[in-house]
Amino acid sequence: MTDDTLRLACELALAARRRAAKRRRRASRGTAPDRPPPRRSPMQRRGDHHEAAALRLLVAQGLTLLARNLWCRAGEIDLVMREGDTLVFVEVRARAQTRFGGAAASIGREKQARLARAAAHWLPELARRHWRGAPPAARFDAVVFDAGHPQWLRGAFWLP
Structure with missing residues (x-):
């Protein structure tokens, strides 16, 4: 495995971790106890x-x-x-x-x-x-x- 391939694999793994963390943050927004539920039209x-x-x-x-x-x-x-x-x-x-x-x-x-x-x-x-x-x-x-x-x-x- 070359250094470029290893670097690319690490960058892809880091980007995937960031996306997963962003999804978790987005999913937990509505469940925060101090935050009122979103208003419905x-x-x-x-x-x-x-x-x-x-x-x-x-x-x-x-x-x-x-x-x-x-x-x-x-x-x-x-x-x-x-x-x-x-x-x-x-x-x-x-x-x-x-x-x-x-x-x-x-x-x-x-x-x-x-x-x-x-x-x-x-x-x-x-x-x-x-x-x-x-x-x-x-x-x-x-x-x-x-x-x-x-x-x-x-x-x-x-x-x-």
Whole structure:
């Protein structure tokens, strides 16, 4: 191994350590006891309300909550549920008015692709935690609120 190769390896390892430390600092920001929780906008609070209502609806139908608001670079999955041996990724959408197609119509191809990428990111971890490593059957559901009325769409979309 040459000196240049060794120096490059050390620089790469140091850069990786710095990135990991930065991620840890970023992750611990919200958990500091002296820091108040971040303020939520009225729209975010409305979204929280709809997610909670969707969760109540799905739990009443027999599903079990595994995780909420799983985030990665690809996107966010609102709710991850279990129905028997099926892993269910749930998108929650709400619209006050239906004149542009309603809440279900707002889950277009791009949103479906983002949800699929986020699900692919989280699937190995969820399988490890809840299915002993074996990848389960999975589906994408949606709970949509049109003018405040919830509707559960089982199998809202499928991947090609």
